[in-house]
Amino acid sequence: MTMFRGFIENPGPFAALEEWEAFRESMLKIEPRTPDVQAFIDEADAAIDRLKSDQRGGRAL
Known part of the structure; x- marks a missing residue:
């Protein structure tokens, strides 16, 4: 769990x-956009891309 002006819990794997x-x-609502915040956004983007790919049947092994 990461703390930014309160608690925002990272989703599990x-x-x-x-x-x-x-x-x-x-x-995305957190300001300033520190490197730590950006890293969590990047992690979320990667997970979203992976999950959308899985839904389309593009699962990479």
Whole structure:
């Protein structure tokens, strides 16, 4: 769990797409955009891309 003006909990590795999208939206609201905040946004973007790819059947092994 990471603290930014309160607690925003990172989704777990098996979290649903909606959880990652909500987490990303929460992180985008944080100012200033520090390197730590940007790293969490990047992590969320990667997870969202992976989950969307999985839904389309593009699962990479």
